[in-house]
Amino acid sequence: MNETAFERIEIPTPFHIGSMNCYAFLGADITLVDPGPATDEAYDTLRSRLEAEGYGLDDIDRILVTHPHMDHFGLASRLKAVSDAELLAHEDAVDQLADPDGYLAREQAFFEPFLASMGMPEQVAGTTVELPEPYATFREPVTVDETFTEGERVDVGDELEIVHTPGHSPGSACFVDPVDGTAFTGDHVLAEISPNPLLTLEPGTSEQRTRSLPTYLESLRRLRKLDIDVGVGYAGHRGTIPDVVERAVEIVDHHHDRKEAFADVLEADGPMTAYQLMRDRFPDLPATEMFPGMCEVIGHLDLLEDEGRVEITETDGVRRYELA
């Protein structure tokens, strides 16, 4: 099997994380794994890189989406408009891809009172949920032509096996080449960054949040338990991961340490709200980091709750955590 059947195309994004990686399989068929955000810069970068290889954007046959975040899928709609490309994604990503504005509105409606119930002052909660709005221009709604599910294989020249890895986002998937054990990991596993499993709505609901961190850790463990030995990983950002399984173990350990640090604070100063815990651990967080910060705290509280180590009491609609 040809191991260099694809090209890594580094696409600029307007986001703090910097560029993202689009992977282009260039053979009889052209398949892109994650095209990038909906910006002219991303479009032009992709076009010139494909042209350098002797292809046009209209030659694209297939687009695989690792997860429904705009730095990865935003451009898909424009590419579909100039090619006959089919879009493939996990079924839990379909709603967010098809109607990102509606999805954001449902998230805002849920998370504003939710964050208040976690001890965040109401006004801060209001601002926090409105902050993503200006970024709406970097994604365009796109229809999924075909959904894929766990264990299914997609032929992109090589066969890639779908591994469902929710956590960083619902509908997240890794694409594993069973022949050489390489994996396209999206944002599920990154070489230098520990992805923040952001809280979202449980797919198909408007009233239930995901327990993103426990789900994420479970997805990391599943990558380690596959029949396929996963080695090198091609990530959604930054460099190649030398050993995906080793990196997954590192990330699991990192969250274990963080969880114990939160438990120590609760032991010393509990009962506390998630918001108080966040202020304690990250006192100087800018407004733009409030939501990720709350997700970080609540994720670790969820782990402690799953282990039966915290008691939760609710007074006047606000939840407080203490060690059991």
Ligand SMILES: [Zn+2]
């Ligand atoms: Zn992401």
Ligand SMILES: [Zn+2]
């Ligand atoms: Zn990303």
